[in-house]
Amino acid sequence: MTDATDTGLGGLPPVEPFRPTLRERMSGWAFYIPIVFMVLFFALPMALTVVFSVFERTMFWMEPGFSLLAYENFFFSARLENFLASMGYSLISVAVSFCLGFPIAVFVRKSVPQAAQHRVVLLFILPFMVSEIIRIFALRPVLQRNGLVNETLLNLGLIDEPITALLYTHTGVIIGEVLSFMPFIVFSGFLAMEAVPKYIFEVCDDLGAGPVRRFVDVILPLAAPGIFAGAVFIFVNGLGVALIPNIMGGPGAVNAGLIATQAITALDFPLAMAVSAIMMATLMGLLYVGHKLFDLTKILAPMN
Amino acid sequence: MNQFEFTRRHMMALMGTAATAAMLPSVASADEGLKFWAPGIARVGEKDWSSMEKEAGIKLVNVAKSARADESIQKMVVGDGNALYDAMTDNGGGMEDALASQNAIAELDTAKIPNWSIIEKRYLDGGDAADTIRYEGKVYAIPYISNADALAFNYDVIGEELTSWEVLFDEQFKGRAALQNDFGPTLTNTAIYLKQSGKQDIDNPSDMTEDEVKGVCQFLIDKKKAGQFRTFWDGFQNGVDLLASEEVLVASCWEPVQIVAAKKAGKDIRYGTMKEGHQTWNNIVMLTRGGRERGMDETFYKLANLYLSPWFGARTLAGLGFTPQMTGVLEYVDANPDTFDAETKALINDRLARKKDRIAIAGNSWQNVFPTNMRAYQDWWSRVQAA
Numbered sequence: 001m002t003d004a005t006d007t008g009l010g011g012l013p014p015v016e017p018f019r020p021t022l023r024e025r026m027s028g029w030a031f032y033i034p035i036v037f038m039v040l041f042f043a044l045p046m047a048l049t050v051v052f053s054v055f056e057r058t059m060f061w062m063e064p065g066f067s068l069l070a071y072e073n074f075f076f077s078a079r080l081e082n083f084l085a086s087m088g089y090s091l092i093s094v095a096v097s098f099c100l101g102f103p104i105a106v107f108v109r110k111s112v113p114q115a116a117q118h119r120v121v122l123l124f125i126l127p128f129m130v131s132e133i134i135r136i137f138a139l140r141p142v143l144q145r146n147g148l149v150n151e152t153l154l155n156l157g158l159i160d161e162p163i164t165a166l167l168y169t170h171t172g173v174i175i176g177e178v179l180s181f182m183p184f185i186v187f188s189g190f191l192a193m194e195a196v197p198k199y200i201f202e203v204c205d206d207l208g209a210g211p212v213r214r215f216v217d218v219i220l221p222l223a224a225p226g227i228f229a230g231a232v233f234i235f236v237n238g239l240g241v242a243l244i245p246n247i248m249g250g251p252g253a254v255n256a257g258l259i260a261t262q263a264i265t266a267l268d269f270p271l272a273m274a275v276s277a278i279m280m281a282t283l284m285g286l287l288y289v290g291h292k293l294f295d296l297t298k299i300l301a302p303m304n
Numbered sequence: 305m306n307q308f309e310f311t312r313r314h315m316m317a318l319m320g321t322a323a324t325a326a327m328l329p330s331v332a333s334a335d336e337g338l339k340f341w342a343p344g345i346a347r348v349g350e351k352d353w354s355s356m357e358k359e360a361g362i363k364l365v366n367v368a369k370s371a372r373a374d375e376s377i378q379k380m381v382v383g384d385g386n387a388l389y390d391a392m393t394d395n396g397g398g399m400e401d402a403l404a405s406q407n408a409i410a411e412l413d414t415a416k417i418p419n420w421s422i423i424e425k426r427y428l429d430g431g432d433a434a435d436t437i438r439y440e441g442k443v444y445a446i447p448y449i450s451n452a453d454a455l456a457f458n459y460d461v462i463g464e465e466l467t468s469w470e471v472l473f474d475e476q477f478k479g480r481a482a483l484q485n486d487f488g489p490t491l492t493n494t495a496i497y498l499k500q501s502g503k504q505d506i507d508n509p510s511d512m513t514e515d516e517v518k519g520v521c522q523f524l525i526d527k528k529k530a531g532q533f534r535t536f537w538d539g540f541q542n543g544v545d546l547l548a549s550e551e552v553l554v555a556s557c558w559e560p561v562q563i564v565a566a567k568k569a570g571k572d573i574r575y576g577t578m579k580e581g582h583q584t585w586n587n588i589v590m591l592t593r594g595g596r597e598r599g600m601d602e603t604f605y606k607l608a609n610l611y612l613s614p615w616f617g618a619r620t621l622a623g624l625g626f627t628p629q630m631t632g633v634l635e636y637v638d639a640n641p642d643t644f645d646a647e648t649k650a651l652i653n654d655r656l657a658r659k660k661d662r663i664a665i666a667g668n669s670w671q672n673v674f675p676t677n678m679r680a681y682q683d684w685w686s687r688v689q690a691a
Contacts, residue, residue, distance in 0.1 A: 252689030
């Protein structure tokens with residue numbers, strides 16, 4: 001009698017049992033890396049932020065406990081007013097960025113040759129290669145009382161007095177936010193426009209639809225998810241980046257980021273955590289509404 | 305050699321090796337230099353601390369630090385600051401109490417600092433600044449700079465010397481005035497003005513009650529709503545740009561802001577002496593608990609001695625305009641004409657005289673990093689911002 005392991009069926013050599021290589025075994029786990037990353041660097045810090053926000057404040061730090069004092073300090077003080085005001089100004093920045101940035105995305109998609117489109121969009125990355133603080137500081141010699149804009153307008157005789165509304169005002173903050181964050185709407189708008197077939201423009205022309213109707217009835221619905229994503233980027237940055245109101249804003253100009261920073265400076269860590277938690281809740285709420293309205297998964301549709 | 309002797313000899317050798325090994329970290333730390341957590345304003349001479357090292361006869365490993373209280377607390381009380389730093393700086397009049405109460409810094413032996421004998425008298429027991437370097441009566445810090453914050457003004461445009469905080473709130477400078485975006489100095493200086501001008505009853509401008517804070521902030525809110533302030537500046541460069549660009553003509557600010565703005569703009573921007581008083585403050589240098597544990601005391605005392613030397617005092621006064629913490633600066637300058645030319649000497653004399661005038665004002669009030677009603681300060685400051 002011959003052992004089955006010695007010879008295979010029909011005299012063929014025996015089949016080796018399947019043993020995945022180390023690389024194959026590891027590749028299965030590789031799919032979990034993004035999940036681990038998200039849990040470690042996103043979900044966990046978010047959860048801790050909420051937990052810390054209800055801790056008791058001590059003189060220099062905080063101690064475990066359950067207190068809603070930080071939230072009370074936020075909602076029943078001028079901080080809420082500041083927060084809502086900064087939301088308002090961020091919304092204006094979103095609107096202005098959309099009006100200036102989205103036509104650029106449409107133009108690139110419609111009028112620039114296919115091969116050059118991505119290169120043109122990449123040009124908008126260039127400002128991001130310069131530190132944001134440098135970019136914001138560089139605006140001041142342009143916008144200040146004796147800056148480039150005022151000097152030019154005065155020399156041209158178009159104004160008699162320098163325009164002081166351009167800097168150290170809410171307008172200054174909006175200008176700073178638009179110039180800093182507008183590329184977001186250009187990128188996401190361009191990506192969204194990839195969902196709009198080029199022939200749509202020709203079809204609209206053939207059917208006699210004017211530019212306004214074409215934009216409102218055709219382009220906007222198709223590009224809505226991308227526009228919304230870009231708008232959220234700008235809105236959240238407008239709320240959170242403390243640098244811009246600090247450098248461009250008027251007396252006491254603040255946004256949510258600056259409220260949190262100032263709370264930390266005053267060693268009020270639970271309050272800083274509460275402000276951050278409220279910002280996160282605001283963002284989550286926005287994303288939920290956006291997803292319900294526009295199905296944000298469509299942003300990735302052109303890439304599928 | 306019997307077995308016992310062999311064992312004992314080897315045991316002795318082993319103990320010796322172990323003892324040497326135990327000493328190694330201390331020796332290594334000293335060789336590595338004093339790990340010094342401090343901002344650039346703590347340095348004079350060359351930009352890389354080499355002048356300081358040479359003069360003190362020590363090696364310094366500097367780690368840049370901001371002036372924010374929360375940074376120190378986070379590092380030294382909550383974080384791993386004692387493992388990272390042998391010495392550090394911060395604001396006197398609060399931070400030394402906070403850090404000493406948390407066992408983050410070590411008590412100092414002033415007998416080991418020869419220049420302690422020439423420290424400004426106000427730091428000695430009973431002096432008005434004695435508490436700013438002590439915790440529970442024991443010395444935990446050495447001051448290295450101080451000042452009385454005042455008003456910077458554009459003399460070229462205004463054409464007269466300003467001597468009262470009144471101008472900061474006066475309609476003639478509506479929209480051309482700036483305050484610091486920090487409730488500490490801004491509320492204290494405003495409180496000093498309101499108290500000394502009889503506009504509000506305030507007991508201690510550095511540690512106000514909730515009602516007093518409310519009164520001061522209400523005053524600022526009214527002025528802000530009337531368009532008095534162009535902005536609240538935040539950060540050194542912001543303060544400089546505002547004055548240099550003539551965006552504002554008057555600003556409450558640190559003296560180095562005025563000095564750099566005047567240089568940058570090439571204009572006569574001056575720093576006044578306010579008749580109502582000023583918030584006075586100092587910066588201190590401290591030995592961390594970790595520094596003591598690593599045996600860095602002697603190196604630290606050499607650094608502290610340098611900070612209390614006229615060598616440092618003359619240079620910080622001539623450079624960023626901070627007040628020296630010791631006597632004998634003018635004599636030192638006179639004795640070193642090769643180092644200090646006539647122009648620098650005149651500058652030092654002028655600055656020191658102005659500082660003495662400011663420090664002598666009765667209404668001055670020391671900076672308080674942690675006022676009793678901190679929450680009221682925070683809440684009312686947010687209302688000023690929202691107004």
